[in-house]
Amino acid sequence: MNIVLLLAAGTALIGAELPVVWVLSTGGTIAGQGASSTSLTNYKAGALRGEALVKAVPEIAQIADVRVEQIANVGSAELTIAIWLTLAKRIDKIFTAEPRTAGVVITHGTNTMEETAYFLNLTVRHDRPVALVGSMRPSTAISADGPLNLLNAVRTVLAPESRGKGVLVVLNDEINAARDVTKTNTLRVQTFRSPELGVLGYVDGDRVSYYRAPVKRHTVNSEFDVSGLKELPQVEIVYSYVEPSAVMLEALLASGPKGIVFAGTGAGLLSNVEKKAIQKAERRPVMVRSSRVGNGRVPPNEPHDSLGMIPADNLNPQKARILLMLALTKTSDPAEIRRMFGEY
Ligand code: ASP
Numbered sequence: 001m002n003i004v005l006l007l008a009a010g011t012a013l014i015g016a017e018l019p020v021v022w023v024l025s026t027g028g029t030i031a032g033q034g035a036s037s038t039s040l041t042n043y044k045a046g047a048l049r050g051e052a053l054v055k056a057v058p059e060i061a062q063i064a065d066v067r068v069e070q071i072a073n074v075g076s077a078e079l080t081i082a083i084w085l086t087l088a089k090r091i092d093k094i095f096t097a098e099p100r101t102a103g104v105v106i107t108h109g110t111n112t113m114e115e116t117a118y119f120l121n122l123t124v125r126h127d128r129p130v131a132l133v134g135s136m137r138p139s140t141a142i143s144a145d146g147p148l149n150l151l152n153a154v155r156t157v158l159a160p161e162s163r164g165k166g167v168l169v170v171l172n173d174e175i176n177a178a179r180d181v182t183k184t185n186t187l188r189v190q191t192f193r194s195p196e197l198g199v200l201g202y203v204d205g206d207r208v209s210y211y212r213a214p215v216k217r218h219t220v221n222s223e224f225d226v227s228g229l230k231e232l233p234q235v236e237i238v239y240s241y242v243e244p245s246a247v248m249l250e251a252l253l254a255s256g257p258k259g260i261v262f263a264g265t266g267a268g269l270l271s272n273v274e275k276k277a278i279q280k281a282e283r284r285p286v287m288v289r290s291s292r293v294g295n296g297r298v299p300p301n302e303p304h305d306s307l308g309m310i311p312a313d314n315l316n317p318q319k320a321r322i323l324l325m326l327a328l329t330k331t332s333d334p335a336e337i338r339r340m341f342g343e344y
Contacts, residue, residue, distance in 0.1 A: 262288070
């Protein structure tokens with residue numbers, strides 16, 4: 001059964017050297033442990049180490065020579081920019097130093113997975129596959145989804161078709177693009193969606209199948225270089241709603257961030273309260289308008305344009321923040337940053 005499956009998937013090298021896959025572990029529910037098999041919402045994320053996750057799926061050793069490295073072991077709300085920079089630099093080193101490496105899998109909590117995926121999509125400088133994987137149920141749960149997700153992520157990075165597609169997110173038998181994917185449900189296993197744009201492909205028992213490829217700039221075509229960086233410029237997100245007070249925005253503006261992303265209403269609109277606070281500010285940071293809606297483009301719009309605000313196109317606020325942080329490592333010229341928001 002296994003032999004048929006592996007041959008059909010085109011990944012088994014019987015009698016030959018297995019391709020090398022690195023698994024970089026950062027924690028999350030996939031490494032979570034609960035008190036019992038029915039502890040589905042109360043458990044400790046980031047309890048198991050990467051070696052244990054790989055060992056629990058012996059099928060992986062049949063198709064790949066796996067090297068495991070523990071980068072962190074946290075719930076993904078505790079991820080940091082320092083960990084992102086470590087991941088980007090480590091992946092570049094692995095690909096540069098080890099030509100036998102077919103791909104890299106990152107085990108990660110699902111809560112902020114889309115952010116890490118998009119950051120790496122813009123900063124990894126190789127076209128070999130990188131896939132993020134997690135799970136919605138801890139390792140101790142009945143019907144835990146982590147083991148199959150992990151096997152599928154390894155199979156995805158081994159598939160030659162995964163090369164050049166940017167960073168991938170693999171859960172629930174589906175492959176999504178880092179730029180498009182978002183977590184859409186707090187608890188369900190089918191939480192990762194690329195709304196309106198759809199999956200890139202599937203990982204089934206017989207093969208990995210692709211149906212489309214990302215068209216925006218990523219990885220080898222990205223202009224961003226974090227190799228010499230220890231931190232990123234401070235960019236915060238402000239959420240819009242009916243009749244906000246100016247308290248939070250004024251305090252934020254006074255604290256001098258390098259950038260602000262607005263999760264505006266509709267197609268990225270701000271209230272007069274917010275616009276006035278910006279007009280009054282002694283120093284304006286670079287500002288980007290995204291939307292709290294979850295789907296669709298934010299186009300240019302007066303009077304926001306004349307306040308110097310840059311539209312985020314269809315990047316959600318948390319991804320617009322990542323692009324703005326990276327943009328600010330190169331320039332604070334709004335025209336240049338506007339170009340970047342059109343290209344990435
Ligand atoms: N519940 C989260 C997860 O699915 C925990 C986290 O993001 O680390 O992994």
